[in-house]
Amino acid sequence: MIPRPELFSRLSGSFELSAGATVSGDLVDAVRLALPGLDLRPGDAGEIDVRRDPAIGEEAYRLTTGSRGVEIVAGGRAGAFYAAQTLHQLLPPASYRFAERTSWPVPGARIEDAPRFSWRGLHLDVARHFFPTREVLRLIDLMALHKLNRLHLHLVDDQGWRVESRAYPLLHEVSSHRPRTVVSHYREPVVYDEVPHGGYYTLDDLAEIGAYARSRCVTVVPEIDVPGHASAILAAYPAFGATGEPYEVLDRWGISPAILSPLPPTVEFLTTIFDEVIGALGGTPYVHIGGDEVVLDHWAGSAEITAYRESLGLSSVNDLQAWFLRRLADALAERGARAVVWDEAFVSGGLREDTVVMPWRGMGVGRRAAAAGHDVVATPVFPLYFDYAESSSPDEPMAIGDAITLADVAAFRPAPEDWSDAERARVLGAQAQLWSERVPDARTLDYRMWPRACALAEVAWSGTGQDGFAGRLEEHLGRLDALGVEYRPLAGPHPWQRRRPHRPSTVRVTDVMARIEAMTHDPESTRPSV
Incomplete structure (x- = not known):
């Protein structure tokens, strides 16, 4: 992941995040906006549950994924948005493309994160x-x-x-x-x-x-x-x-x-x-x-x-x-x-x-x-x-x-x-x-x-x-490829x-x-x- 979260732990269990999945709780719009290709829908009880906790800071978040789905605790709207960006990085790079695939595997993880600088x-x-x-x-x-x-x-x-x-x-x-x-x-x-x-x-x-x-x-x-x-x-x-x-x-x-x-x-x-x-x-x-x-x-x-x-x-x-x-x-x-x-x-x-x-x-x-x-x-x-x-x-x-x-x-x-x-x-x-x-x-x-x-x-x-960082960047470049970014290759420019x-x-x-x-x-x- 880039940037690397402050705390990242692998957990057992995983689940499939499907297109049209439901997002419930607070700050739903921020999560939906960060995952546009999945066409997430607001609902009362969903595969992704978002709760606000102002005590942890506006841009801070906690993200837990596992067999029961996704739980996000965010300090504010920015925290929820960044949690969803991190969730997206748990998915394969192909999830950044517009495609007809309807679901993606989400590995089990616990992440706690907040920025050092504003x-x-x-x-x-x-x-x-x-x-x-x-x-x-x-x-x-x-x-x-x-x-x-x-x-x-x-x-x-x-x-x-x-x-x-x-x-x-x-x-x-x-x-x-x-x-x-x-x-x-x-x-x-x-x-x-x-x-x-x-x-x-x-x-x-x-x-x-x-x-x-x-x-x-x-x-x-x-x-x-x-x-x-x-x-x-x-x-x-x-x-x-x-x-x-x-x-x-x-x-x-x-x-x-x-x-x-x-x-x-x-x-x-x-x-x-x-x-x-x-x-x-x-x-x-x-x-x-x-x-x-x-x-x-x-x-x-x-x-x-x-x-x-x-x-x-x-x-x-x-x-x-x-x-x-x-x-x-x-x-x-x-x-x-x-x-x-x-x-x-x-x-x-x-x-x-x-x-x-x-x-x-x-x-x-x-x-x-x-x-x-x-x-x-x-x-x-x-x-x-x-x-x-x-x-x-x-x-x-x-x-x-x-x-x-x-x-x-x-x-x-x-x-x-x-x-x-x-x-x-x-x-x-x-x-x-x-x-x-x-x-x-x-x-x-x-x-x-x-x-x-x-x-x-x-x-x-x-x-x-x-x-x-170097190893994580190698994987991250697949996301940039999927998004059509014409970045400088690590080995030097294309002809x-x-x-x-x-x-x-x-x-x-x-x-x-x-x-x-x-x-x-x-x-x-x-x-x-x-």
């Missing part, structure tokens, strides 16, 4: 390459199978804006597409495909994604990345920029000097966007506001922005960025949501105490954020950036760098043992990032995400990769997965991590060159 996430960058609603819903299903419960959608970047705005319609009319896309390797001469790329989610799409995710115990965390990475926004509404100059949706990768103005009209604009996105999702406890890779030169060069900064009593543009992000976090708090930021925003200082920090530049800066009283979600490049290749081989499809292996992910510890108890208590969990510059379609998404996300699921559920071959790097990702971790000790490192 945040078990995947990040999907839909700004660099757009993935339509059907692919997001499919990803949610795969997350649910693995008991992952946070879907972080990176909805805007220099290369595209991905959600409808009825208040500011030029965002989806102008900023949702670009005329061409870079197809060359990282740090090589730029080559374009000369093919337009675009797409966006309507507010109805976002409502569907939110409802679908909630039904499967997944929380959608939308990201509106500001004040940098703003080329797409300013292509539609240049007046919200620091200079007022016109921009185009960026057609190359990397960092842009485009930056939003910190003046009150921009705050009002973003607050309106927050209202639209939160409202469409049906509410969310978290909204990511970015704060990464911000080039502050235009703020420093603007007399109007300088005068505004001085009127606030702030001594530097770094202080102004911190003030701006805190103002947005205040607006989100008024709407019942906590702000989430990348670690540059923490280094700049001035965050609200309830702001969640994602330390992509390393767990060293994550530890400092935890010590300062911030909740932390572990997101370090190594080993949780899945846009990196899985081996240093030209057989791999093109990636930004190499190599982050399945074993690297399985060995990760979101709350390192050398942290203090207080620091470890601040770790909400872990999240893998899939940046999509070199992920142009759903087949490549599958290849990059799986099976590394299986290892992430185990680490985020248990706090560590458990003994026997048809070797499109646009990777060029292995002479620089190890661990060396990159050491360099960028050193940058987090200097607030000026939040002002990258372009």
Whole structure:
């Protein structure tokens, strides 16, 4: 099973779970949803009996199977849903296919389980390459199978804006597409495909994604990345920029000097966007506001922005960025949501105490954020950036760098043992990032995400990769096969997965991590060159 349960014991006895079997008791809908192929039916007394016990925790459960059927005790709806996912993993992989078979053997077992971390996430960058609603819903299903419960959608970047705005319609009319896309390797001469790329989610799409995710115990965390990475926004509404100059949706990768103005009209604009996105999702406890890779030169060069900064009593543009992000976090708090930021925003200082920090530049800066009283979600490049290749081989499809292996992910510890108890208590969990510059379609998404996300699921559920993971993964891949997931085979890519071959790097990702971790000790490192 993946993730491995906290306690698993084999029992004597078994029974056949038939299509149309009855589910009785509490939380019946959660169990039926986790086993869609069996067409389970609610009833007064069934082969599957579910009871709620709030004393064991919302996501915790106890599952017993034997000759008398299935008994589930769950702390809440999520616990019942995860119990049913575990029950499904007791069945053969063929049970994940739609078929005419009417029953499956269930071995006798007793399982007690609860997650180590509350945040078990995947990040999907839909700004660099757009993935339509059907692919997001499919990803949610795969997350649910693995008991992952946070879907972080990176909805805007220099290369595209991905959600409808009825208040500011030029965002989806102008900023949702670009005329061409870079197809060359990282740090090589730029080559374009000369093919337009675009797409966006309507507010109805976002409502569907939110409802679908909630039904499967997944929380959608939308990201509106500001004040940098703003080329797409300013292509539609240049007046919200620091200079007022016109921009185009960026057609190359990397960092842009485009930056939003910190003046009150921009705050009002973003607050309106927050209202639209939160409202469409049906509410969310978290909204990511970015704060990464911000080039502050235009703020420093603007007399109007300088005068505004001085009127606030702030001594530097770094202080102004911190003030701006805190103002947005205040607006989100008024709407019942906590702000989430990348670690540059923490280094700049001035965050609200309830702001969640994602330390992509390393767990060293994550530890400092935890010590300062911030909740932390572990997101370090190594080993949780899945846009990196899985081996240093030209057989791999093109990636930004190499190599982050399945074993690297399985060995990760979101709350390192050398942290203090207080620091470890601040770790909400872990999240893998899939940046999509070199992920142009759903087949490549599958290849990059799986099976590394299986290892992430185990680490985020248990706090560590458990003994026997490799052997359990071998069996688990049969479930992914049945679901049609085009994952990376353990032995390396299939011939048809070797499109646009990777060029292995002479620089190890661990060396990159050491360099960028050193940058987090200097607030000026939040002002990258372009």
